[in-house]
Amino acid sequence: xxxxxxxxxxxxxxxxxxxxxxxxxxxxxxxxxxxxxxxxxxxxxxxxxxxxxxxxxxxxxxxxxxxxxxxxxxxxxxxxxxxxxxxxxxxxxxxxxxxxxxxxxxxxxxxxxxxxxxxxxxxxxxxxxxxxxxxxxxxxxxxxxxxxxxxxxxxxxxxxxxxxxxxxxxxxxxxxxxxxxxxxxxxxxxxxxxxxxxxxxxxxxxxxxxxxxxxxxxxxxxxxxxxxxxxxxxxxxxxxxxxxxxxxxxxxxxxxxxxxxxxxxxxxxxxxxxxxxxxxxxxxxxxxxxxxxxxxxxxxxxxxxxxxxxxxxxxxxxxxxxxxxxxxxxxxxxxxxxxxxxxxxxxxxxxxxxxxxxxxxxxxxxxxxxxxxxxxxxxxxxxxxxxxxxxxxxxxxxxxxxxxxxxxxxxxxxxxxxxxxxxxxxxxxxxxxxxxxxxxxxxxxxxxxxxxxxxxxxxxxxxxxxxxxxxxxxxxxxxxxxxxxxxxxxxxxxxxxxxxxxxxxxxxxxxxxxxxxxxxxxxxxxxxxxxxxxxxxxxxxxxxxxxxxxxxxxxxxxxxxxxxxxxxxxxxxxxxxxxxxxxxxxxxxxxxxxx
Amino acid sequence: xxxxxxxxxxxxxxxxxxxxxxxxxxxxxxxxxxxxxxxxxxxxxxxxxxxxxxxxxxxxxxxxxxxxxxxxxxxxxxxxxxxxxxxxxxxxxxxxxxxxxxxxxxxxxxxxxxxxxxxxxxxxxxxxxxxxxxxxxxxxxxxxxxxxxxxxxxxxxxxxxxxxxxxxxxxxxxxxxxxxxxxxxxxxxxxxxxxxxxxxxxxxxxxxxxxxxxxxxxxxxxxxxxxxxxxxxxxxxxxxxxxxxxxxxxxxxxxxxxxxxxxxxxxxxxxxxxxxxxxxxxxxxxxxxxxxxxxxxxxxxxxxxxxxxxxxxxxxxxxxxxxxxxxxxxxxxxxxxxxxxxxxxxxxxxxxxxxxxxxxxxxxxxxxxxxxxxxxxxxxxxxxxxxxxxxxxx
Ligand SMILES: Cc1cc2nc3c(=O)[nH]c(=O)nc-3n(C[C@H](O)[C@H](O)[C@H](O)COP(=O)(O)OP(=O)(O)OC[C@H]3O[C@@H](n4cnc5c(N)ncnc54)[C@H](O)[C@@H]3O)c2cc1C
Ligand code: SF4
Ligand code: SF4
Numbered sequence: 008x009x010x011x012x013x014x015x016x017x018x019x020x021x022x023x024x025x026x027x028x029x030x031x032x033x034x035x036x037x038x039x040x041x042x043x044x045x046x047x048x049x050x051x052x053x054x055x056x057x058x059x060x061x062x063x064x065x066x067x068x069x070x071x072x073x074x075x076x077x078x079x080x081x082x083x084x085x086x087x088x089x090x091x092x093x094x095x096x097x098x099x100x101x102x103x104x105x106x107x108x109x110x111x112x113x114x115x116x117x118x119x120x121x122x123x124x125x126x127x128x129x130x131x132x133x134x135x136x137x138x139x140x141x142x143x144x145x146x147x148x149x150x151x152x153x154x155x156x157x158x159x160x161x162x163x164x165x166x167x168x169x170x171x172x173x174x175x176x177x178x179x180x181x182x183x184x185x186x187x188x189x190x191x192x193x194x195x196x197x198x199x200x201x202x203x204x205x206x207x208x209x210x211x212x213x214x215x216x217x218x219x220x221x222x223x224x225x226x227x228x229x230x231x232x233x234x235x236x237x238x239x240x241x242x243x244x245x246x247x248x249x250x251x252x253x254x255x256x257x258x259x260x261x262x263x264x265x266x267x268x269x270x271x272x273x274x275x276x277x278x279x280x281x282x283x284x285x286x287x288x289x290x291x292x293x294x295x296x297x298x299x300x301x302x303x304x305x306x307x308x309x310x311x312x313x314x315x316x317x318x319x320x321x322x323x324x325x326x327x328x329x330x331x332x333x334x335x336x337x338x339x340x341x342x343x344x345x346x347x348x349x350x351x352x353x354x355x356x357x358x359x360x361x362x363x364x365x366x367x368x369x370x371x372x373x374x375x376x377x378x379x380x381x382x383x384x385x386x387x388x389x390x391x392x393x394x395x396x397x398x399x400x401x402x403x404x405x406x407x408x409x410x411x412x413x414x415x416x417x418x419x420x421x422x423x424x425x426x427x428x429x430x431x432x433x434x435x436x437x438x439x440x441x442x443x444x445x446x447x448x449x450x451x452x453x454x455x456x457x458x459x460x461x462x463x464x465x466x467x468x469x470x471x472x473x474x475x476x477x478x479x480x481x482x483x484x485x486x487x488x489x490x491x492x493x494x495x496x497x498x499x500x501x502x503x504x505x506x507x508x509x510x511x512x513x514x515x516x517x518x519x520x521x522x523x524x525x526x527x528x529x530x531x532x533x534x535x536x537x538x539x540x541x542x543x544x545x546x547x548x549x550x551x552x553x554x555x556x557x558x559x560x561x562x563x564x565x566x567x568x569x570x571x572x573x574x575x576x577x578x579x580x581x582x583x584x585x586x587x588x589x590x591x592x593x594x595x596x597x598x599x600x601x602x
Numbered sequence: 603x604x605x606x607x608x609x610x611x612x613x614x615x616x617x618x619x620x621x622x623x624x625x626x627x628x629x630x631x632x633x634x635x636x637x638x639x640x641x642x643x644x645x646x647x648x649x650x651x652x653x654x655x656x657x658x659x660x661x662x663x664x665x666x667x668x669x670x671x672x673x674x675x676x677x678x679x680x681x682x683x684x685x686x687x688x689x690x691x692x693x694x695x696x697x698x699x700x701x702x703x704x705x706x707x708x709x710x711x712x713x714x715x716x717x718x719x720x721x722x723x724x725x726x727x728x729x730x731x732x733x734x735x736x737x738x739x740x741x742x743x744x745x746x747x748x749x750x751x752x753x754x755x756x757x758x759x760x761x762x763x764x765x766x767x768x769x770x771x772x773x774x775x776x777x778x779x780x781x782x783x784x785x786x787x788x789x790x791x792x793x794x795x796x797x798x799x800x801x802x803x804x805x806x807x808x809x810x811x812x813x814x815x816x817x818x819x820x821x822x823x824x825x826x827x828x829x830x831x832x833x834x835x836x837x838x839x840x841x842x843x844x845x846x847x848x849x850x851x852x853x854x855x856x857x858x859x860x861x862x863x864x865x866x867x868x869x870x871x872x873x874x875x876x877x878x879x880x881x882x883x884x885x886x887x888x889x890x891x892x893x894x895x896x897x898x899x900x901x902x903x904x905x906x907x908x909x910x911x912x913x914x915x916x917x918x919x920x921x922x923x924x925x926x927x928x929x930x931x932x933x934x935x936x937x938x939x940x941x942x943x944x945x946x947x948x949x950x951x952x953x954x955x956x957x958x959x960x961x962x963x964x965x966x967x968x969x970x971x972x973x974x975x976x977x978x979x980x981x982x983x984x985x986x987x988x989x990x991x992x993x994x995x996x
Binding site for chain 2: 009042057060102145
């Protein structure tokens with residue numbers, strides 16, 4: 008053993024003159040990324056529960072929180088964290104759909120009561136609530152689920168511009184499954200969907216490649232999936248949690264994907280409706296739009312006999328006679344309708360129900376249900392609007408469906424900024440393209456571009472197809488020369504609603520414009536036509552503020568044998584009609600059972 | 603003849619019986635049974651050694667485990683793939699990052715996911731940091747087994763410096779959970795490299811100090827040299843890996859033999875020695891500290907400045923993996939650390955099984971290596987094999 012080896016360890020004594028390295032109280036701050044106690048911006052949080060779903064320790068439960076209301080897009084729940092379980096992984100933060108959840112860098116907390124170590128971050132105030140530091144969702148490009156929507160194949164503008172063929176192609180299986188994978192299964196959409204469809208369930212069925220299960224889920228709440236899968240106003244997508252940081256789920260296209268996979272002849276087998284019980288109760292339904300079709304479907308399943316009386320020669324109502332074929336092909340309407348008919352519902356076409364017929368139905372049926380929609384076009388009533396070449400959009404759209412030849416001059420002006428205006432704009436553009444090889448439509452609305460009620464994609468696509476969308480003008484008069492329309496005079500519209508929120512456009516009379524036209528289409532809304540209700544009944548029916556028939560939660564009017572649903576009550580869109588019809592079917596069944 | 607009638611010439615017993623087994627008759631008063639553990643300051647964690655002593659010499663030894671079983675493998679089989687990560691790390695407290703790496707890589711391999719370049723560099727950095735902090739504990743810890751506690755105090759401080767960097771980078775000190783399946787959870791924070799370099803400089807000095815305190819120390823040498831010599835022929839028989847194998851002349855290192863992440867872009871030669879006694883098994887880890895320090899420097903110099911940190915993965919809330927199986931290995935400070943994963947098309951693993959160095963080295967190898975050793979050397983031998991009971995039990 009060398010002397011060196013004996014002495015060298017004593018070098019350690021050198022440490023005596025060094026500064027100590029131990030930490031003193033108070034404890035030092037956690038690092039800026041430290042994973043300490045939770046914080047939640049409860050106003051941004053939507054209560055989607057993804058944090059609860061990911062937590063491997065079940066340290067999070069979603070609970071009602073004081074001061075938080077349940078509303079569209081917000082479950083009203085907030086996460087409660089239990090530090091007896093939490094392991095500070097922060098996966099809850101990484102998955103949070105809104106980015107509201109984070110962790111502070113606070114890591115010491117001493118208390119006597121272990122129950123205190125459970126709290127609702129953001130609601131139960133904590134000293135670290137205001138702390139900037141702590142773990143946040145990683146950036147950039149760090150995601151726990153797909154942010155981008157799987158794009159849908161569509162025909163290019165040149166290809167679709169002169170054709171009424173459906174231009175949205177539909178998802179392939181791979182695309183649908185990829186899109187379905189993005190769903191976080193929060194169910195926020197279910198509450199917002201007027202029909203409360205089982206959205207996460209049918210999306211899950213797509214992921215599981217179980218189309219039959221998907222169909223069963225769809226039909227629980229919606230008997231028109233081919234239709235809704237194409238043209239639904241998809242309010243669900245507006246509230247989709249995934250939409251807070253990325254693109255919302257393409258819920259509508261996924262619904263279409265399921266329905267598209269199943270041939271008509273398989274429906275009864277999948278939905279287990281080969282044999283359904285039929286009782287002796289009879290229901291007359293007026294109008295073959297979605298409101299009646301949906302009611303008839305669920306009434307059939309409940310064992311009732313339904314007969315629909317329809318004015319026109321095909322079923323579907325505005326879905327067929329309003330919505331253009333390039334968005335909703337007629338064979339898809341037929342597919343949904345035929346299945347409903349196959350369960351025993353009879354549709355009697357070309358039967359306009361008037362007051363006399365109405366009374367006859369009342370006599371011969373146990374219940375009458377009305378779903379006659381909104382079929383009266385509204386006029387601007389500006390000078391010249393009574394000219395024979397001023398048309399209502401819904402009349403033209405109906406005539407196009409009926410195969411009638413409508414007037415298609417080279418220059419057309421459409422007044423209106425909603426989706427119906429876009430439908431007529433794009434339909435006329437197509438007819439012009441076919442007839443003249445070019446498009447000459449100008450569409451103008453009171454609303455400025457940012458607040459036009461039409462869907463953004465409708466405006467973009469209409470422009471792609473060659474139409475001019477020139478919003479923000481108030482129509483003044485139609486110029487007529489030698490009995491022929493020359494065009495539309497407009498002035499700048501500054502605002503539409505006054506301070507009290509009433510419709511009262513304010514116009515700048517000095518800022519003028521003139522749109523040349525040979526024909527003008529008005530598309531500024533529709534009204535209800537209930538002239539079929541006999542006067543003596545009208546007196547007995549309760550009406551609401553805007554001339555609407557009053558109904559209860561089950562769409563029963565003040566006359567117990569009379570039910571009403573669809574556009575005339577709520578909406579206007581297809582899914583409200585479906586939801587109303589479903590609810591009404593339950594109401595009617597209850598009413599009949601009590602009788 | 604001594605007072606207690608104990609035979610002082612121990613070479614006489616125990617003898618082998620006709621069946622070839624040692625004849626140990628406790629009633630003969632020649633032997634004493636002694637349990638070291640499951641709770642014992644000389645045992646790193648909870649496990650027990652059932653020792654049979656003749657005087658203070660061990661004539662037979664058996665390793666007993668089962669005191670620390672938490673069922674992590676089974677727990678993970680009941681969790682979504684993303685949820686398995688925070689559970690997996692707990693299988694080895696001393697070096698949890700290896701668990702993160704093998705777990706996430708299994709998930710990625712079975713899903714056919716390639717992680718971005720940047721994530722690979724950060725993972726390698728984390729793994730070297732993890733190795734370093736583990737070694738900063740175990741290297742001076744060897745001194746601790748001979749009651750030389752000072753180095754342990756230094757090591758704890760040095761380790762804390764690395765934990766500071768872990769905290770800064772990952773948000774956690776001991777458990778980091780930073781390598782989520784698909785990548786990592788962040789880039790290096792600003793100024794990280796500078797602060798790391800300052801720490802590494804302190805560790806450079808620590809390496810010298812430890813050499814003076816331990817490896818040049820006559821007492822340490824006396825206790826460690828030529829004690830519990832491991833015959834090289836035992837390495838493969840017992841499945842010994844890492845520093846234990848390298849101290850016995852086996853040039854084995856997963857980073858070299860099956861390069862993963864970005865290890866093929868780094869310049870390093872793991873130390874190999876030719877006489878595996880306590881001294882060299884400990885000393886080789888002292889060299890490993892230096893290799894790790896050097897690798898951290900290389901990684902920080904060579905890694906890209908920017909880049910994606912995570913590949914696109916399926917939605918973690920319903921990530922399903924088709925039927926398959928894989929084994930992912932890595933080199934932990936103790937040697938080959940691997941995870942076998944079987945998937946069945948569902949959103950949870952069908953089976954996972956961890957292969958850790960302690961399982962082979964601290965169960966079979968340890969009990970045989972202890973025979974002939976002195977009772978006072980048990981703790982030292984155990985640490986020289988870098989025993990980690992949590993990793994044995996899972
Ligand atoms: C151009 C246009 C585009 C639209 N686009 C969409 C869209 O993309 N998505 C969406 O969700 N909604 C859309 N809508 C709205 C949607 O079509 C309606 O909300 C829905 O069809 C209303 O359903 P309903 O059953 O209440 O009435 P309707 O669909 O209007 O059906 C009423 C039926 O009753 C019949 N009827 C009326 N009076 C009588 C009578 N006296 N006797 C017998 N039959 C009668 C009518 O002929 C009609 O068939 C659009 C509407 C229009 C006009
Ligand atoms: S940090 Fe991890 S363990 Fe804690 S609540 Fe969040 S997900 Fe659960
Ligand atoms: S994931 Fe985020 S938004 Fe959803 S409930 Fe949790 S904290 Fe709120």
